[in-house]
Amino acid sequence: MSNAAPVRLRQVRDLGQIISDSFLFVRQNWKILYKALAFACVPLVLLGSFFFMGFFRETMGNAMRGSQAVPSFTGMLLGYLFFGLAFLLFISIIQEYLRAYLAQEHTTLSSGDLIKRSLSQVPMYFGLGFVVYVIIILCMIAFIFPGIWMAISLSLVFSCHGIERAGFGSIGRSFNLVKGDWWNTFGTLFLQGLLVGVIAYAVMIPFFLLMGFGAFSGANLGSDPEAAGTTMMNAMPIMMGVMSLVYLFLYPLPIIGTALIYFSQVEKKEQRGLGDQISQFDKL
Numbered sequence: 001m002s003n004a005a006p007v008r009l010r011q012v013r014d015l016g017q018i019i020s021d022s023f024l025f026v027r028q029n030w031k032i033l034y035k036a037l038a039f040a041c042v043p044l045v046l047l048g049s050f051f052f053m054g055f056f057r058e059t060m061g062n063a064m065r066g067s068q069a070v071p072s073f074t075g076m077l078l079g080y081l082f083f084g085l086a087f088l089l090f091i092s093i094i095q096e097y098l099r100a101y102l103a104q105e106h107t108t109l110s111s112g113d114l115i116k117r118s119l120s121q122v123p124m125y126f127g128l129g130f131v132v133y134v135i136i137i138l139c140m141i142a143f144i145f146p147g148i149w150m151a152i153s154l155s156l157v158f159s160c161h162g163i164e165r166a167g168f169g170s171i172g173r174s175f176n177l178v179k180g181d182w183w184n185t186f187g188t189l190f191l192q193g194l195l196v197g198v199i200a201y202a203v204m205i206p207f208f209l210l211m212g213f214g215a216f217s218g219a220n221l222g223s224d225p226e227a228a229g230t231t232m233m234n235a236m237p238i239m240m241g242v243m244s245l246v247y248l249f250l251y252p253l254p255i256i257g258t259a260l261i262y263f264s265q266v267e268k269k270e271q272r273g274l275g276d277q278i279s280q281f282d283k284l
Contacts (some may be wrong), residue, residue: 004028005254009102013252013264015188019195021046022257029106036093036111036137037248040118041086047243048082051075052240090248094255095125095162102163119160120139128157131174135171152186153178158255159262178267192254200246 005024022189026033055075096117100106132154140147152264160177212237 009098009263012267013260015184015191017259018188019192019265021260022192022253023262025256026252029101032106032111032248033094033097033252034111036097036114036118037090037252038278039111040093040115041090041248042245044082044086044089046137047246048079048086049240049244051080051082051271052079052126066278084124087281088117088122088129091158091250091255092121092125094252095158095259098159098256098259099162105136124161124167125158128161128168131168131171132157133176140225151183152189155185155189156262156265159259162259163262177262177269181265181268185261185265189258192257196250196254200250202257206216211282 006023006028007021013021052075054223055073091115097106097109097114100109100114102116135154136151139150154171156174156177157170160166160173164170164173166173
């Protein structure tokens, strides 16, 4: 357990504090958070991987046989469906835990209760994600930079709804919070993503090299391309499973970091944390 004081959400932070407090928050709250993510998201990810692998097996099998048959895209579509549901539930669980943490309900919150709260918010996160995606794509069609600018401006949408229950008003709320501090927000999000990506690849590369070496050795020893292709098809589900588990473990960091950006921007512009402290003193 960490001996550090519990992370205080409502405060102004610089880039270094956002990154370090993201790691600290995960270290202090990992038990309930990761238990809920494991129970709710891992089965969906495994189902998605299963359907994707069926599609890849059919596609690669046709290629090795020289067949011109078009593979069924049902497996791919089901794979995307389950991965999408896992992502939405993943986002919802973390946001709902942050909301409970802010209300000091997290100490009595079970993983089952957290999942129940999160499921009720999945439709709204889907709606918000869809609208934001359409807005960003339309801006990208106009030009690449407006798309990037809009993506950063709307990066706090999920946090706005998670904490404030702003619904589709979260879009305008995020835009206003980022306004005037776009470059700092961009830099923080970029470094968070870069850090998580480097850690993920550092964990996965040795495993992928081992799998690739095994398949390559099999191909050389057996001089059988079909056997080597079969080996790779069998290895792909394991590789996707490892990737999913690594990102399941690491991806809470940038989501929590984004929430800390949200709290920092709210404090800069509205000083809600200071107001809460003054209210507490008034009650004494």
